[in-house]
Amino acid sequence: MQMHRLEKMWLIFGISMLIVFLAVVGVGAFAMGMTPPGDHRHTVNPETVDQTEPFNHPGLRKIGENEYEAYLLAFAFGYSPEKLEIPKGATVHFNITSKDVVHGFEIVGTTVNMMVMPGEVNHLTYKFDKPGDFLILCNEYCGGAHEYMGTTLTVTG
Ligand code: CUA
Numbered sequence: 416m417q418m419h420r421l422e423k424m425w426l427i428f429g430i431s432m433l434i435v436f437l438a439v440v441g442v443g444a445f446a447m448g449m450t451p452p453g454d455h456r457h458t459v460n461p462e463t464v465d466q467t468e469p470f471n472h473p474g475l476r477k478i479g480e481n482e483y484e485a486y487l488l489a490f491a492f493g494y495s496p497e498k499l500e501i502p503k504g505a506t507v508h509f510n511i512t513s514k515d516v517v518h519g520f521e522i523v524g525t526t527v528n529m530m531v532m533p534g535e536v537n538h539l540t541y542k543f544d545k546p547g548d549f550l551i552l553c554n555e556y557c558g559g560a561h562e563y564m565g566t567t568l569t570v571t572g
Contacts, residue, residue, distance in 0.1 A: 472486070488511070491518075512532070513531045526541065530555060552564070
């Protein structure tokens with residue numbers, strides 16, 4: 416039996432779409448696995464969060480011997496505070512939420528990778544053993560200047 420060229424084309428198209436679909440689902444499931452479990456979340460009002468403690472003073476708080484809490488706000492298209500600086504070996508408990516749309520918070524070269532949702536505070540703890548400048552990127556598409564949304568975290572030696 417001979418297949419029509421058009422039929423063959425549709426078959427290839429169908430299979431390609433299936434592969435694309437499975438890839439998207441697979442990547443999505445992988446990304447979900449990177450965020451911490453739901454019991455670490457709590458809700459905030461994204462419209463007033465920048466006037467509400469502790470997010471009205473975003474930044475670092477020293478809570479112990481080389482241990483910090485970091486409160487961060489994500490917005491289109493940046494983060495508050497603009498820069499973070501911690502000493503080598505510091506343990507940082509990140510708390511981050513969005514003032515507007517869904518953003519990402521990925522510290523390149525570390526396992527820190529969070530989805531930042533308006534109305535929710537996401538938490539993650541990381542210990543910075545290596546000094547250097549770490550690039551922080553938004554890895555969720557959030558609009559026109561998404562690809563320029565980022566900042567730096569400096570770990571002093
Ligand atoms: Cu914020 Cu992409």
